[in-house]
Amino acid sequence: MQLSEQNTYTIQNIDPVQLIEEYGSPLYVYDGGTIRRKVQELQNAFSGINMKIKFACKSNTNLAILRLMREIGVELDVVSTGELEMGKLAGYDTKQITFTPSGVPFHEVKTAVEAEAIVNVDSIPLLEWFGQTYGNTKPCLIRLKPNVAAGGNIKIMTAHADSKFGISVLLLDQILEVVKKYDIKVIGLHQHTGSDIKDAEPFLQVADIVFEAALQFPDLEIIDLGGGFKVSYKPNDPITDMELLGNKISERFKNFCAKYGRELQLWFEPGKFLVSECGYLLVNTTVVKEDPARTFVHIDSGLNHLIRPMMYGSYHHILNVSNPSGEEKDYTIVGYICETDTFATDRPLPEVRQGDVLAFLNAGAYGFTMSSNYNARFRPAEVLVDNGAAKLVRRRETLEDLLRTQVGFTE
Numbered sequence: 001m002q003l004s005e006q007n008t009y010t011i012q013n014i015d016p017v018q019l020i021e022e023y024g025s026p027l028y029v030y031d032g033g034t035i036r037r038k039v040q041e042l043q044n045a046f047s048g049i050n051m052k053i054k055f056a057c058k059s060n061t062n063l064a065i066l067r068l069m070r071e072i073g074v075e076l077d078v079v080s081t082g083e084l085e086m087g088k089l090a091g092y093d094t095k096q097i098t099f100t101p102s103g104v105p106f107h108e109v110k111t112a113v114e115a116e117a118i119v120n121v122d123s124i125p126l127l128e129w130f131g132q133t134y135g136n137t138k139p140c141l142i143r144l145k146p147n148v149a150a151g152g153n154i155k156i157m158t159a160h161a162d163s164k165f166g167i168s169v170l171l172l173d174q175i176l177e178v179v180k181k182y183d184i185k186v187i188g189l190h191q192h193t194g195s196d197i198k199d200a201e202p203f204l205q206v207a208d209i210v211f212e213a214a215l216q217f218p219d220l221e222i223i224d225l226g227g228g229f230k231v232s233y234k235p236n237d238p239i240t241d242m243e244l245l246g247n248k249i250s251e252r253f254k255n256f257c258a259k260y261g262r263e264l265q266l267w268f269e270p271g272k273f274l275v276s277e278c279g280y281l282l283v284n285t286t287v288v289k290e291d292p293a294r295t296f297v298h299i300d301s302g303l304n305h306l307i308r309p310m311m312y313g314s315y316h317h318i319l320n321v322s323n324p325s326g327e328e329k330d331y332t333i334v335g336y337i338c339e340t341d342t343f344a345t346d347r348p349l350p351e352v353r354q355g356d357v358l359a360f361l362n363a364g365a366y367g368f369t370m371s372s373n374y375n376a377r378f379r380p381a382e383v384l385v386d387n388g389a390a391k392l393v394r395r396r397e398t399l400e401d402l403l404r405t406q407v408g409f410t411e
């Protein structure tokens with residue numbers, strides 16, 4: 001969102017208050033220009049090697065976003081057969097889709113393999129089943145757990161020793177035994193360390209662990225180092241230095257390829273890096289409550305629409321787009337759900353009045369996809385702003401949407 005010379009906020013020259021007037025509140029808005037810029041940034045950082053981006057679409061599955069990603073050459077990482085279907089609907093060739101499940105029923109893996117998506121095998125039992133079922137007729141990747149702890153908070157760390165994800169690298173001998181037993185066609189090794197990782201160090205550490213393990217597999221084509229690059233949530237928040245990381249990883253990757261004796265592809269599967277900053281959750285303030293303890297601002301949204309602050313204690317920057325020049329005061333921003341859904345405590349904001357439009361930043365990743373119908377509330381509409389024009393890409397839910405799956409009350 002830009003602040004214009006007239007001190008008003010715009011998204012590609014469009015006034016967010018007008019978007020709320022046209023499409024209603026609350027509203028998720030995505031800026032396609034930001035997505036294009038982030039993709040370019042990632043490509044530039046790794047321009048010296050054969051790098052491929054697989055968008056972790058758990059962060060945002062709106063089909064318009066997936067289509068945009070496809071059009072700009074970004075492939076897909078999915079975690080369920082539902083996401084696989086989304087990818088197909090967005091026009092992806094299933095060969096461009098990686099399926100990275102976590103302990104799912106094997107029939108889901110079968111569906112993905114039969115659709116010709118490439119599967120990331122995440123447990124020894126699944127590897128056994130894969131070998132028994134497909135022998136060497138279908139390719140797969142193996143998801144390793146490198147036992148490295150990194151990420152913004154413990155809930156979003158996925159590669160430490162206590163994490164459920166992947167097969168511990170300490171079990172490499174067992175992995176190799178099963179691969180040999182069924183002559184499994186392992187074409188890649190994968191790992192994902194976690195989310196919100198700022199420093200280059202953990203990325204380099206896991207890369208070295210995966211490169212070392214990779215020397216045991218003779219037919220690799222791919223090394224997939226997952227996602228997790230840290231974006232800026234607060235003003236002046238330190239972020240992953242992509243240029244530095246790109247240089248360091250590329251150098252090590254080239255050395256590894258030389259040692260391995262073949263040019264491989266390096267894959268990344270970011271979610272937040274590509275879509276966090278493109279998204280805004282626009283809401284209306286419903287009540288400004290002057291309480292002896294603090295000033296509460298209620299909004300027409302809650303943890304049902306953006307759960308990250310309540311689930312992880314995440315900071316989301318908030319703008320008062322209706323009154324950017326107002327006098328600053330401290331406000332505690334709370335939702336309308338019958339739970340303690342506090343978005344921010346004593347946050348300085350330009351004077352907030354009943355009916356003002358507030359914008360939550362960084363709402364493009366894990367915003368709508370983690371939303372729910374708690375308290376029988378409808379999910380918001382979504383709008384994509386691209387090439388200077390706003391387009392509705394998901395309508396607001398209605399009572400019919402909530403009732404559709406309940407039996408006996410509607411025909």
Ligand code: LLP
Nearest residue numbers: 056192195196227228229269270271272366
């Ligand atoms: N690859 C795999 C296998 C993953 O599990 C994830 C995220 C990603 C890639 C993408 O990570 P990213 O680049 O977005 O950090 N809901 C949490 C984040 C959970 C991420 C789960 N896995 C949040 O809102 O902070």
